[in-house]
Amino acid sequence: xxxxxxLVLLVLSGDFLVKGAVALSLKLGIPALIVSVTIVGFGTSAxxxxxxxxxxxxxxxxxxxxxxxxxxxxxxxxVLGVPALLYPLDTGQTDTRRIYLMMxxxxxxxxxxAFLGPLYIWHGLVLLxxxxxxxxxxxxxxxxxxxxxxxxxxxxxxxxPSMPTGRMAIFIIxxxxxxxxxxxxxxxxxxxxxxxxxxxxxIIGLTLVAIGTSLPELATTVMAAIRRQADVALGNxxxxxxxxxxxxxxxxxxxxxxxxxxxxLSFDLWVMLASSALIGLFVFTRLSITRIxxxxxxxxxxxYIVLLLHR
Numbered sequence: 001x002x003x004x005x006x007l008v009l010l011v012l013s014g015d016f017l018v019k020g021a022v023a024l025s026l027k028l029g030i031p032a033l034i035v036s037v038t039i040v041g042f043g044t045s046a047x048x049x050x051x052x053x054x055x056x057x058x059x060x061x062x063x064x065x066x067x068x069x070x071x072x073x074x075x076x077x078x079v080l081g082v083p084a085l086l087y088p089l090d091t092g093q094t095d096t097r098r099i100y101l102m103m104x105x106x107x108x109x110x111x112x113x114a115f116l117g118p119l120y121i122w123h124g125l126v127l128l129x130x131x132x133x134x135x136x137x138x139x140x141x142x143x144x145x146x147x148x149x150x151x152x153x154x155x156x157x158x159x160x161p162s163m164p165t166g167r168m169a170i171f172i173i174x175x176x177x178x179x180x181x182x183x184x185x186x187x188x189x190x191x192x193x194x195x196x197x198x199x200x201x202x203i204i205g206l207t208l209v210a211i212g213t214s215l216p217e218l219a220t221t222v223m224a225a226i227r228r229q230a231d232v233a234l235g236n237x238x239x240x241x242x243x244x245x246x247x248x249x250x251x252x253x254x255x256x257x258x259x260x261x262x263x264x265l266s267f268d269l270w271v272m273l274a275s276s277a278l279i280g281l282f283v284f285t286r287l288s289i290t291r292i293x294x295x296x297x298x299x300x301x302x303x304y305i306v307l308l309l310h311r
Contacts, residue, residue: 006186017175041239066205084294124253
């Protein structure tokens with residue numbers, strides 16, 4: 001019951017936060033690229049941030065790391081797989097090569113730091129420094145794009161620049177208040193499940209918590225697929241994955257040290273890398289993510305979950 005209540009509150013609060021943040025950014029005239037890669041990506045990663053910090057503070061570091069690694073895997077196989085079953089994602093009209101290569105570089109660096117673990121403050125400083133570089137690069141890229149063409153608003157979560165200021169404030173405040181409460185409920189429930197059923201914290205983080213905190217990304221990507229906005233769908237997934245590794249693990253490392261379980265080094269981190277690399281097939285060839293690919297993605301994710309539970 002705690003997990004279910006936490007999931008519901010996380011999804012609703014994350015949705016409120018994204019709606020308010022996107023509406024505010026559009027009202028202020030921030031370019032669409034900044035909104036899709038940064039604000040939306042960070043907004044949908046907020047649950048992972050709170051789960052990771054709460055887990056580290058409460059002596060459950062396995063859930064913190066498992067949540068981030070599992071969410072990055074789920075963001076590709078689950079979050080792109082489900083929308084593709086509804087509406088194929090046409091990636092031929094979008095160019096995400098630069099941001100994709102950045103994500104892969106960050107993923108490789110994170111795996112290297114994990115092998116130098118446990119994660120201490122200096123690991124966190126490296127990740128946060130890379131976060132600043134990533135944000136600066138995207139900001140200047142958006143400015144360059146704005147010089148050549150007018151920024152177009154994102155039709156995401158029905159957010160509009162004309163949304164009343166009071167309504168935006170309510171959405172943002174509700175999201176900020178609801179997210180930590182939902183995170184606390186979910187952590188309490190997840191720890192109880194781990195203890196009563198003999199499952200490790202790492203398995204709980206990689207499965208139940210990771211899927212739950214990926215629901216905001218899933219909702220955003222489904223809306224993008226319905227509206228035929230493949231750039232928003234890919235940008236959300238890629239941006240969220242970068243925020244998960246840089247912002248969440250960077251900040252959580254300050255509450256460490258965070259030990260790295262052997263299973264992560266031998267299996268889970270490599271699955272995360274492989275799933276991230278899979279996006280490159282569509283980024284560089286401009287292949288559409290059709291329903292067949294959606295079935296393949298979901299099939300791979302089911303196999304991964306079965307292997308985790310068997311382990």
